[in-house]
Amino acid sequence: xxxxxxxxxxxxxxxLGWTLLHxxxxxALAALGxxxxxxxSRRASARARYAMxxxxxxxxxxxxxxxxxxxFSDPAGTxxxxxxxxxxxxxxxxxxxxxxxxxxxxxxxFGSYFSRHLPLIVxxxxxxxxxxxxxxxxxxxxxxxxxxxxxxxxxxxxxxRLQALA
Numbered sequence: 001x002x003x004x005x006x007x008x009x010x011x012x013x014x015x016l017g018w019t020l021l022h023x024x025x026x027x028a029l030a031a032l033g034x035x036x037x038x039x040x041s042r043r044a045s046a047r048a049r050y051a052m053x054x055x056x057x058x059x060x061x062x063x064x065x066x067x068x069x070x071x072f073s074d075p076a077g078t079x080x081x082x083x084x085x086x087x088x089x090x091x092x093x094x095x096x097x098x099x100x101x102x103x104x105x106x107x108x109x110f111g112s113y114f115s116r117h118l119p120l121i122v123x124x125x126x127x128x129x130x131x132x133x134x135x136x137x138x139x140x141x142x143x144x145x146x147x148x149x150x151x152x153x154x155x156x157x158x159x160x161r162l163q164a165l166a
Contacts, residue, residue: 018071
């Protein structure tokens with residue numbers, strides 16, 4: 001029993017899982033393109049490079065949203081390759097599968113593997129999001145605590161030195 005499968009509908013878990021997997025290569029491709037841009041624009045202003053970095057991040061976000069929507073709105077499940085139970089022995093034994101190209105067999109194998117494990121992938125991702133959100137909230141609470149607890153005015157020479165430096 002997976003946590004994600006128990007709280008989210010199956011089509012959302014499926015779409016989110018495939019989005020997470022596709023975002024890996026999409027992000028890597030965007031990072032490679034951005035690295036090439038940075039290399040070619042060494043003399044460009046920092047503002048232009050920063051703007052391009054933001055544009056690449058927005059592009060990765062839009063690609064992930066499009067991937068999610070593509071898998072979410074696909075009721076037949078044709079966006080993810082799934083191997084049928086009847087074809088599995090042929091692929092494993094190598095009988096009639098010799099007519100199937102190697103790239104297609106690899107695609108079928110990984111599609112089948114990830115289709116079976118999508119709830120686990122989504123559950124682990126949700127646990128990571130939860131952990132990092134709690135860590136962020138704890139850091140913010142700790143910063144607020146530092147701001148108000150044990151605060152006292154600086155000793156005598158430091159305010160004058162601060163004014164002189166300012």
